[in-house]
Amino acid sequence: MSTSTLPSSMPDTVSGPPAGQAPVAVMFAVTSAWTMCLAVTLHSLASHSSPHRSYELWVVHDGLEKEHMQGLQNAVSGYPNVALQFMTIPGKLEQMLHDRDVRRFSALAYARLLAPSLFPRHARMVYLDADTVLYADAAELYDADLHGAPLGAIRDTAVLSSLVAGYPRRQLRKLQPLGLHDPFHYFNSGVLVLDLGRMREEDAESRLIRFIEEHNEALEHPDQDALNIVFHRQISPLPIEWNYHFQFELEKDGLEEAIAGTEFAGVSGIHALRAWKLFHMIGAKKPWLFPEKSEEYIMSAAVWWKPAMETAALQPHLSQLLAEFTQWTRRQLRHNQWHLPFSFGKSFRKRRVRINLLKRLLRIFEEA
Template structure:
């Protein structure tokens, strides 16, 4: 088995990738798996480990369809561990599912691995996760990308409210706070240091939930011991692009290339962070909403799983737009010159909305 000092670069070893989802996240997970397959190396083996809270056989079958045509990739399923269920019983997890806390148990849940990738289900791959898996951890137990809250703090000159909430938890340098939706985890080292008990002790130390659930717990437990990953492996900084003077502030930091990544769409992993998700009813008011739609829906339409669900969502979101556009097109024939121009403008606007769903928005 690979060791901490030898970062799993022996090509004969599988690349294990962990997800934790409820049934409501199966469609986005299928799209994520499909994007993973598209950028995988056929000479490597990938083992997808999906922890769930009671998926039906039909749902598992659909997820298997997402990796069809890629025999070097396999899917395995595990249910929510009893230890976690008992620890979270009668506990308010806030806006997060209890399954998100499975990351705290990864070392014990997968004893067959010395190293593991954890990925959230709201991501799109544009690079091979085997490259991420092979990252040199330099003796650190986990690797992750700093969170957009850290970038926001750099841009504004003051701590983001969430980082201020961690005062007194041991997070003495809050700008090191990481987004744990993408992690490389050295499970062997975590077992050696009995990190599972440390993580659960932090969980139980607070009667109410942490603002960002298990992500806060991981940051508290591993503060100062997280290997920083390149920003392109968890790109989620589009919120901060318009801060005045941002480029000067981030020069010399790992965020320096954020603007170029956005302009060139050159990220290796795009993380759809935030409350808005492109498989939910769209809100076209913000640039990042339109970006999410234009990236996610083209991948979703090509995903060989959950066709009925995806077609239904696509029609639900786009049919009203098409109906309005056709109505304006028909009325052009009987419009006065002034009204004609207004309707042409509206038609072009609706065409741009449809282009967002079809992936041609710029």
């Protein structure tokens, strides 16, 4: 696969329907294991909501306990303009997934594909993964001008990085014969703006389901891959501030040239100024899981723990979790500091790096 520059994007501003025309509709899809991080997402969304707009938040689930639903309701309490509603996984989704291998993903990942029929009275909807934190008003995302496209999304930076490096991911090689003719257009499906009316007109839901039924074995990221094939070159690129999830490697050869004139230009400034509007904690190293001595974990922890501790409904549980994480970090720090004088060469340098990471992590936990 040859490397080429990214096609030009739309302007990096979000504009669209005038405020107040319709409720800001946002969809989530979770199992019970994700309710804690979803509570943080919901609270961050509510706390940045405009008092001049109404917000209709939907949680599609596979059978949440009442206590989980009440905890999520508590996360948005105090915001009368924010309504939280629940919907169980529809029978058609269960039937579609019967005996289907979805690998490490929950079957609920497919729920976003069914949004046009799940929400028939909505003309537009935002979909968000549960491992996101908002730092701006979701109405800005909901109002995005899609320029006639059926959906808005942000291109996948891990894919971009692999293409520029000349080592395209195996996933891309498998998708190209299925219709991904230009992998530079491959997008992340964790943040979407869906024009449900346009999707209904194009019978997108049936096309998506049919594609999954025919090509399930070839899809490493089932819902995301299906969306990328069915809507290839039909997405409206959104500003990357609305799906920020990486430390961009501008020093990589060819990358800076490849992103010129696209929505990725200037991304290093977003990180330096913490100017993201939505932070997406992709990958396995989630900040609410047991701490790790890695740069990726520390960056996510620095973003997540402060808004998490501001979510009143979670404070008792998170305070205990934070105490456990802090104690573990202190023990690790003491252990490495004690062994440092007895380390030499490469081992000494590695231990110093580990100590610096642990000090940063400890500051995050102590300041949360």
